Amino acid sequence: MSQVIQKCGCRELSEVEKYALLEDVIEEYEGKESNLIQILHMSQAIFGFLPHEVQNFIAEKMDLPISKVSGVVTFYSFFSTKPKGEYTVRVCLGTACYVRGGKKILEKLKEHLGIDVGETTKDSKFTLEVMRCLGACGLAPVISINGKVYKRVNANKVHHILDKYNKGGV
């Protein structure tokens, strides 16, 4: 990871400080178009997500059209233009998980969280996403929460997993 990113705990930074940091990142990558994806990764690490204003700032500093920056941001699913919750719940919809009930898990999660795919709960706790095959087909169906994988999930008991996070984390 970049030097500049390592020295900070971004969540506590003010907006002004975040933009200053972003400027350092762009400078570190010499503002080159070929480094745009890396720069966007860093920006997402700093801001948590990539709203239009941040994309505009990057476009201006790198002298790129905003349509190009947003083209890249919207192309890759790991960039988000909306704020993310504290926990990102991802449901695998790869073939194995799908046939073993992944779809049902997703429905249940939507119901429990009261949100659709790509959305975040009002209390900013959970973001719901789907993923393609994780390569853990033997453990299907799986979900992951902030990277931690839960195997052989039972759709009817999936709320127990959420409860742990609601109680203040694992």
Next chain:
Amino acid sequence: MINLTINNKKICVKEETTILEAAKQNNILIPSLCYLEGVHKLGSCRVCVVEVEGAKNLQASCITPVSEGMVIRTNSDRVRRARKVLYELMLSDHPRDCLQCSRNQSCELQKLGELIQIEESRFEGEKSKDFTDATSPSIIRDNSKCILCRRCVTVCNEVQGVGILNSQFRGFATEISPSPELPLGSASCTYCGQCTTVCPVGALKEKDSTKTIWQALLDPDKTVIVQTAPAIRVALGEEFGCQPGTIVTGKMVSALKEMGFDYVFDTNFTADLTIMEEGTELLGRIVGSLHAGKVISNEQLEKTGFKPSDNVPVLPMITSCSPGWIKYIEHYYPEGISHLSTCKSPHMMLGALCKSYFAERINVAPKDMFVVSVMPCTAKKFEITRPEMVNNGVPNVDAVITTRELAKMIKDAGIHFMALPEGKTDHPLGLSSGAADIFGATGGVMEAALRTVYEIITGRELPFDKLHVLPIQGLERIKTAELTILEAKKEWAFLNGVTLKVATTSGFRGASILMDDIRKGESPYHFIEVMGCPGGCISGGGQPRPTNDEVRKKRIQAIYAEDEGKRLRKSHENPDIKSIYDEYLGKPLGHKSHELLHTTYTKRSKF
């Protein structure tokens, strides 16, 4: 040279030719869609696939170069099936309301369907992007019709170097836009409309202004005046089946009269007027900077008719007739706006004169006039909304339609265009010189200005064959010329030996190169002509489709033919220009001129 076989025919083509080009050169037809000669070859639609012996997959012929001994089939069963499936997939996400579509009969998707004989559509599916962006005053984006060919992306990014349109999202959700949160009306778009001229379908088009014009024509209390730009008369005929480059000036005037316009004037008249104003402004800037640099005395300055001033004038001066260019410089080089001539564009000048000089003459209140401009341009639709384009509380021009819209109106009116007699424009804002005609082609404003400025300084005609400054004509990106002043008139004698340096460019790519030089303080020029669209107004964003270099050249030829066919070739010799100064305006850059014919610019941001 490379030898290959297409459909059992042995052919020989230059290296680096693509299969599609090789076929075309040998009269072999390969249906294609997104490919646009000289502009766009990306292989994005894959309709042009062919079978290449030895290759596992079908190859997109527009991006595959030929190689020695290649054996190609363009019409095998596999190829025919593949392109039909591709076509039907496109149709499955398309509204298919051809009968009420603006592109009906001029749609490339429709034509392709006929060419490859589509008679069924086996796939039905969800529609991906059913929304229209109508936020721009010039251009409408109907996303439901977009087939994602990306021609507009290439034109906006590569040809124009602006980069407003790009592909957003991926897969089924893909859309072409400035960004999901930025409608065209809020983007730093120049409204040049070049994207609308390449769109094969009804997804990008000008914003309709014909309805308000029909309304005005029906209103008995309105005096409705129309004017046409120099580039209309050499392109309008194409909408009625004429070859590119056919001149239809007289029929166009007759059609306008038949549609019910009370007066048919000519933007060419104010093109001549622009030369008087802009030429004088140029001379003023040149002598002003010589005066500021203490090269000439107060007395010498005053003999040329200019007054000493504390402001050091800015050079090079740059033309201001192209509103797409104006919006471009305001967004992308805002610090450079002092280089712009303060002249309004010719049709704005004509509008302003209609609602002052002419209104007085015919005793009609300016508010009861409705001025329509027929322009080759989409940016002019935006231009008339600028707050500066108002005098005495009424807008200079009330509506702008493109050449394409005029053709629609003529058809709507049930007029048999080709059978019309040759009409004549009305007085007093209708007569023009050949110098005005050439405004429509890149390099034309410069040549017209030189014809007049050189004669003011030396008293002699511009020393070029038929008055044509050939080095600044044509489709190259940047063209330059130098003109050394010798044997100037007495009051201009201090210019003897001075070399006037000029440059002309069309399209924003060239403009940005010239502006970067200015930014660095390295521009050697006195005067620069910039037109927003490649080739100038003859291929403006509102001109008939298609526009390629061949069509551009034909329209340019027609423009010069129109010029050479006139007895009057120089703006300052137009007798009606002389009278309007005598009767009304006084002199170029005088008080009335400033009020009616000149304008200011706004710094805008790039993001």
